[in-house]
Amino acid sequence: MNSIRAFAPATVANVACGFDIFGFAIEAPGDVVEIRRRDEPGVVIKEITGDEGRLPRNAEKNAVTVVMLHLLKHLGIKDFGAEVVLHKNMPLGSGMGSSAASAVAGVVAMNELLGNPLSRQELLPFAMEGEKIASGSAHADNVGPSLLGGFVVIRSYNPLDIFTIPVPDDLYCTLVHPDIEINTKDARFILRSEVSLKNTIAQMGNVAGLVAGLMKSDYELIGRSMVDVIIEPVRSILIPEFNVVKLAAIENGALGCSISGSGPSMFALSKGKANAESAGLAMQQKFADAGIESSMHVSAINKNGAAIL
Ligand SMILES: Nc1ncnc2c1ncn2[C@@H]1O[C@H](COP(=O)(O)OP(=O)(O)O)[C@@H](O)[C@H]1O
Numbered sequence: 001m002n003s004i005r006a007f008a009p010a011t012v013a014n015v016a017c018g019f020d021i022f023g024f025a026i027e028a029p030g031d032v033v034e035i036r037r038r039d040e041p042g043v044v045i046k047e048i049t050g051d052e053g054r055l056p057r058n059a060e061k062n063a064v065t066v067v068m069l070h071l072l073k074h075l076g077i078k079d080f081g082a083e084v085v086l087h088k089n090m091p092l093g094s095g096m097g098s099s100a101a102s103a104v105a106g107v108v109a110m111n112e113l114l115g116n117p118l119s120r121q122e123l124l125p126f127a128m129e130g131e132k133i134a135s136g137s138a139h140a141d142n143v144g145p146s147l148l149g150g151f152v153v154i155r156s157y158n159p160l161d162i163f164t165i166p167v168p169d170d171l172y173c174t175l176v177h178p179d180i181e182i183n184t185k186d187a188r189f190i191l192r193s194e195v196s197l198k199n200t201i202a203q204m205g206n207v208a209g210l211v212a213g214l215m216k217s218d219y220e221l222i223g224r225s226m227v228d229v230i231i232e233p234v235r236s237i238l239i240p241e242f243n244v245v246k247l248a249a250i251e252n253g254a255l256g257c258s259i260s261g262s263g264p265s266m267f268a269l270s271k272g273k274a275n276a277e278s279a280g281l282a283m284q285q286k287f288a289d290a291g292i293e294s295s296m297h298v299s300a301i302n303k304n305g306a307a308i309l
């Protein structure tokens with residue numbers, strides 16, 4: 001096989017109360033990566049579309065190729081020649097797991113080109129290296145769900161312990177991306193490093209409630225548990241109209257609403273597609289009232305994650 005195309009979906013990380021430990025993928029959008037073997041050694045970026053020339057063309061600096069270089073090194077493969085084309089189908093610094101989608105598509109495509117020496121689970125640490133390059137932190141709550149699909153829980157980072165839990169069939173996500181940019185690195189920098197006991201107790205209750213609500217298909221419990229008392233109060237100040245948009249989502253059918261990843265995108269979860277759509281239109285309207293353009297994606301939870309095309 002000389003050429004491979006892979007797709008990796010956008011993701012919603014944190015899911016309100018689960019900073020760095022919860023995430024799920026949506027159906028679309030997603031990045032597409034093409035790799036072609038070439039005779040000369042070295043992995044090079046041949047072309048990137050959709051980034052307005054903003055992403056690094058240096059293979060050691062772009063999440064899509066960094067993961068390939070780590071994989072090749074791990075497998076002891078030297079002098080491998082490949083050229084890479086990246087189709088960037090989501091904005092940078094979006095809170096939609098943009099860097100993660102590139103990293104996952106890159107590592108899945110390279111693994112396929114090499115004849116699948118590693119399983120999907122085994123690819124995770126390599127995909128996390130892409131996040132390290134992009135945001136300075138090897139968090140797995142975007143790359144995990146983009147790679148594996150489903151609703152992902154990261155129980156531990158050291159050692160890495162990650163699994164998926166079932167979600168109700170009629171659970172829909174609304175993702176609204178206001179036309180502003182927030183870098184994950186900056187949004188991590190502003191977080192406080194200490195948390196009060198009171199907030200820890202509240203957050204633990206919500207984490208347990210969200211997992212139980214998803215597994216029991218208890219929509220009311222899901223909604224009640226979508227509360228983040230630690231991260232959202234700090235980061236929401238970076239998103240204009242955050243409180244107004246969140247209220248609009250809940251008043252128009254959503255079970256709950258919070259920041260997607262590190263923002264500026266906001267997500268809501270709803271029972272049924274119709275509720276997800278009406279919540280999303282209301283969210284967009286509030287951004288529009290403040291003169292902010294936005295785009296909306298409504299999707300069921302993507303159960304499959306990345307795919308070879
Ligand atoms: N292939 C890539 N796709 C997106 N961002 C990348 C990629 N490679 C490196 N980056 C860098 O990662 C940063 C964006 O990532 P991040 O802040 O995590 O955004 P997002 O929240 O959308 O994932 C930018 O500084 C960008 O230059």
Ligand SMILES: N[C@@H](CCOP(=O)(O)O)C(=O)O
Binds near residue numbers: 013
């Ligand atoms: N847990 C991370 C998730 C970042 O998601 P992104 O989509 O903004 O890259 C964090 O909250 O920093």
